[in-house]
Amino acid sequence: MMKHLRSIDELGHDGLVRLLDLTHHMVEVNRRPVPKVPALRGRTVVSLFFEDSTRTRLSFETAAKRLSADTMTFSVSTSSVNKGESLRDTVETISDMGIDAFVVRHKSTGIPWQISEWTNASVVNAGDGWHQHPTQALVDCFTVREALGKERFDGLTLTIVGDIMHSRVARSNIAAFNMLGARVVLVAPPTLLPPDVSHWPVEVSYRLDDVLERTDILYMLRLQSERMSQGHVPNLREYAETYGLDSVRAAKLPPHAVLMHPGPMNRGVEIDGTIADDINRSVIQTQVEMGVAVRMAAMDLLARNLKERRAAAKNERGAWA
Ligand code: NCD
Numbered sequence: 001m002m003k004h005l006r007s008i009d010e011l012g013h014d015g016l017v018r019l020l021d022l023t024h025h026m027v028e029v030n031r032r033p034v035p036k037v038p039a040l041r042g043r044t045v046v047s048l049f050f051e052d053s054t055r056t057r058l059s060f061e062t063a064a065k066r067l068s069a070d071t072m073t074f075s076v077s078t079s080s081v082n083k084g085e086s087l088r089d090t091v092e093t094i095s096d097m098g099i100d101a102f103v104v105r106h107k108s109t110g111i112p113w114q115i116s117e118w119t120n121a122s123v124v125n126a127g128d129g130w131h132q133h134p135t136q137a138l139v140d141c142f143t144v145r146e147a148l149g150k151e152r153f154d155g156l157t158l159t160i161v162g163d164i165m166h167s168r169v170a171r172s173n174i175a176a177f178n179m180l181g182a183r184v185v186l187v188a189p190p191t192l193l194p195p196d197v198s199h200w201p202v203e204v205s206y207r208l209d210d211v212l213e214r215t216d217i218l219y220m221l222r223l224q225s226e227r228m229s230q231g232h233v234p235n236l237r238e239y240a241e242t243y244g245l246d247s248v249r250a251a252k253l254p255p256h257a258v259l260m261h262p263g264p265m266n267r268g269v270e271i272d273g274t275i276a277d278d279i280n281r282s283v284i285q286t287q288v289e290m291g292v293a294v295r296m297a298a299m300d301l302l303a304r305n306l307k308e309r310r311a312a313a314k315n316e317r318g319a320w321a
Contacts, residue, residue, distance in 0.1 A: 002305050005298055006112045006125040007132040008175035016141070016179055017151075019297050023142050026293035026300070029066065039300045040069035043100040048074045048091075048115075049126070050106045055263055055288055056126050056136070060103045063295035067303075072099070087111070088118055095119040101302060104128070107227070122302045130166050130227060136262055137172035138294045139287055141180060144217055146290075147258045147283050154181035159211050161187045161243060162221035162270050165194050166228060169262045170221060174202060177217075185211050189243065191232040192223075208243055212252040219260045220245055220270045236269055246272045250281065258283045 002015055011019070029037055045064040049057050057073075064071045074094065076082075081090060091102070101122040104112045109129035116123040127133040145151060158177045164170045164186050174184050184202045186193065197204060205211050212218070223233065233239040250259070250272075259275065259282045267273040276282055 002302065003309070004112070004116050004123045004125075005134055005302065006116070006123060006128075008134050008137055008172050008179070011134060013179045016138070016176060019138055019294070019301060020142050020145060020151075022297040022301060023138070023290070023293050026296040027290070029296070030293055036066050036068060038068045040064065040067035040100075040303050042070075043303060044070045044072065044098070045101045045103060045299065046072045046074060046094055046099050047103045047126075048094070048105070049103075050076050050111075051127065053105055053126070055291055056105065056133075057103075059288075059291035060124075060126060060135075060295050062292050063299060064103075066292070067296055067299055069100075069299070087114075091115050091118045095121060100306070101299065122306065124298060124302070127168055129168065131168050131171060133168040133172045133262075134176075135291075135295055135298055136169050137176040138298065139290050140169075140173055140219070140260060140262070141176050142290050142294055143260065143283050143287050144258065147286065148216070148256070152181050153177060156182045156216040157185060157211075157214055158182045158217040158219060159185045159187060159215040160219045160221065161208060161245070163192045163223045163232075164188045164197075164221065165192045165232070166224040167221050173219065174200060182217075185215070187211060187243070189233065189239075208245075208249065209252070212249060213254065215253060216257050217260060218245070218253060218257060221262070222264065222266055222270060240269050244268075244270055244272065245275055247275060250275050250278075253281070257281070260284060260287060263288065 005011060029035055047057055047060055061071055099121050101124060102115060103124045103126050104115055105126040106128050109131040111128050112123050112125040125132055125134055160170050177184055178201045185205060186202050187205050187208050261271060261284045265271055265276060276284055
């Protein structure tokens, strides 16, 4: 019984498939004239974002509202963190208000695990440092499932291009696509790859042009400069020429291949704007659309598990009575 959603490995293959199946139902809910179900009525979800975000935070909040939860948004810039309050005190204070789930984003690796030590609430990881971003990987798997009409990804090649080193999206996607049977190829300059990826279930290439013809899913990453300590690329124009996706490169992809990006995009750096908007290839907009349904599925599943756990605990007490 899953209490938290902090990484793809924690979710595991069966949890991943269960969530993707449940997402189908949420997509249907979202198409209704009133896209609302009572799954989380009476529950309170807090978004605790210590790092900038547009789509992830808003899609979690929309998802919680569509499940009828009460929502609270913690905004660091107006909180007592600015008066020196520690993360632990902040979490315990909010937790004491009787909340059911924290949705957490933080620039440091492992914070969602730490927070789950300090609260009884469920913790959902909305991105921790360079480490994990499980709901983004769920969004991406679901988008591919819909776009290519396949539930398993055996025989498919996912090529992830760019700033792998600083990317939690890449780490979560490698695990998730691997679980569903895909082959994963990483393409990046050596300076943007982690020092040792030999134990990762991936192939590595330094040349984008060499892998495009055998790519079914092309996943472009942003240069995450805010997570870099120094210049990892000589200059942006050179990076765009060597690793950016332009029309010449896009033409080398097989006709059925899809193009993805987690956003926010730096148009003209890792991806040409026209290619990103090409509806015959790009599923970038679908990724955003599916963001709400996936997060509804994730929170719904955690709430169901909570109910089962509470019921089990009651039975246990009964047995002793
Ligand atoms: C990503 C993130 O924050 O890790 N964005 C997102 O959640 N959609 C990727 C990025 O910042 O480049």
